[in-house]
Amino acid sequence: MFEVVAESGEARRGELQLNHGKVETPVFMPCGTYGSVKALTPVQIREVGTQVLLGNTFHLMLRPGPDVISDLGGLHGFMDWDGPILTDSGGYQVFSLRDNVALDDKGVTFRSPVNGDRVRLSPEISMHMQKVLKSDIVMVFDECTPYPATHHEAKSSMLRSVGWAATSKSAYDGEGALFGIVQGSVYDDLRVESLAAVVDIGFDGFAIGGLSVGEDIEEMNAVLSALVPQMPSDHPRYLMGVGTPSDLIRGVVQGIDMFDCVMPTRNARNGHLFTWEGVVRIRNAVHKHDSSPIDPNCGCYTCQHFSRAYLHHLDRCREMLACTLMSIHNLHFYHELMTALRKRISENTLSDFASRLLAQFADANRVNSSA
Ligand SMILES: [Zn+2]
CATH class of the missing domain: 3.20.20.105 (Queuine tRNA-ribosyltransferase-like)
Incomplete structure (x- = not known):
């Protein structure tokens, strides 16, 4: 099994x-x-x-x-x-x-x-x-x-x-x-x-x-x-x-x-989005005019089609579509993370990759929380 x-x-x-x-x-x-x-x-x-x-x-x-x-x-x-x-x-x-x-x-x-x-x-x-x-x-x-x-x-x-x-x-x-x-x-x-x-x-x-x-x-x-x-x-x-x-x-x-x-879906509904560069809080006013996707390196449907400005707008208007689009992104990110970890295990390069990612997430979250 x-x-x-x-x-x-x-x-x-x-x-x-x-x-x-x-x-x-x-x-x-x-x-x-x-x-x-x-x-x-x-x-x-x-x-x-x-x-x-x-x-x-x-x-x-x-x-x-x-x-x-x-x-x-x-x-x-x-x-x-x-x-x-x-x-x-x-x-x-x-x-x-x-x-x-x-x-x-x-x-x-x-x-x-x-x-x-x-x-x-x-x-x-x-x-x-x-x-x-x-x-x-x-x-x-x-x-x-x-x-x-x-x-x-x-x-x-x-x-x-x-x-x-x-x-x-x-x-x-x-x-x-x-x-x-x-x-x-x-x-x-x-x-x-x-x-x-x-x-x-x-x-x-x-x-x-x-x-x-x-x-x-x-x-x-x-x-x-x-x-x-x-x-x-x-x-x-x-x-x-x-x-x-x-x-x-x-x-x-x-x-x-x-x-x-429940974190990727629950947080998505609260506008808390995970990316390789750390967390994006879509409710922040800084995204109101932002034409870029949540994460330019993400291949999910949401990042391929929609800007941060649009998601910020949907979230402000409490449109149900905001929950759908942001849940798609967060779950895609979690699955991509696991795919990357599986690949690094196969290559026997997990340790360096994991240390680098952990440091990257910690740094990004420090910057985000002080911003
Ligand atoms: Zn995405």
């Missing part, structure tokens, strides 16, 4: 064979929260370079619910996306409700944020829902440990997640690949213990959860440095919910294969 085809330092280039096609890694997965990548059609999602999408079990379970999606043949047919789909387990979203969640050893009960109904979510229910969605990659149900957590809190949360990982594996009888999730907050010993336990249960891939939840960059990097070298080298490694372009570069250098984040 997963084959490493090139390595550069700790970084790997690989191929992931899924039910709906092959994915080249390292890969970035856009978020299709409600069965839609906000503001984009499936054709646009494909054209920006997307290989695999992320869907949210929690949101789709509440609306439209499993019956509707089952009747319409799964999430692929429902949203007309014929490429691979990874679905999260719902754990992250349910625990972000915090105040309205009653936790027990077998799962959680919560008030639906949609209509106030009491809803139950457990490893078994999450596995059933992801089977109905016909996900190519199914994530085990876990507890996303809050940050900050004491060692004691992080340990009991991690052990609960390990138990739920085993239950998820026994319960899942669909055709997708099943990934385990490593928890343990910022504590190296807990991360290593969690990894050993999920590897022991046995999964098709291994994800790192509970990062990018409020800890600083140094803490995240420390966890990755302690953990990633110990992860099985012949299975895909997925860093959940991360991150900025610089986070992706650092993750790839450390040996991560898969990433997802």
Whole structure:
């Protein structure tokens, strides 16, 4: 299912064979929260370079619910996306409700944020829902440990997640690949213990959860440095919910294969655009008369056809097209970044390239934030 085809330092280039096609890694997965990548059609999602999408079990379970999606043949047919789909387990979203969640050893009960109904979510229910969605990659149900957590809190949360990982594996009888999730907050010993336990249960891939939840960059990097070298080298490694372009570069250098984040699409809708020269904030008045594209070196549809002045105008007028055009650019940039990293891994020149890019982004962001 997963084959490493090139390595550069700790970084790997690989191929992931899924039910709906092959994915080249390292890969970035856009978020299709409600069965839609906000503001984009499936054709646009494909054209920006997307290989695999992320869907949210929690949101789709509440609306439209499993019956509707089952009747319409799964999430692929429902949203007309014929490429691979990874679905999260719902754990992250349910625990972000915090105040309205009653936790027990077998799962959680919560008030639906949609209509106030009491809803139950457990490893078994999450596995059933992801089977109905016909996900190519199914994530085990876990507890996303809050940050900050004491060692004691992080340990009991991690052990609960390990138990739920085993239950998820026994319960899942669909055709997708099943990934385990490593928890343990910022504590190296807990991360290593969690990894050993999920590897022991046995999964098709291994994800790192509970990062990018409020800890600083140094803490995240420390966890990755302690953990990633110990992860099985012949299975895909997925860093959940991360991150900025610089986070992706650092993750790839450390040996991560898969990433997802709402950042490129959410930031696009707020006029925050990523480029090789750093961030462009299209709302700034400086763009009002600017005839140049967001990035002269970008091959995306938006940069090929539209000026900064036009995007600035659309954004000011709150035209929906602004969200579409800017989401196209940001996702294209994220995918181009991953393509460049894959190429450098094949050439075994990743280290210099990554250092140069990280310095470039840091410099550009310093200039932008002082301007
Ligand atoms: Zn562009």
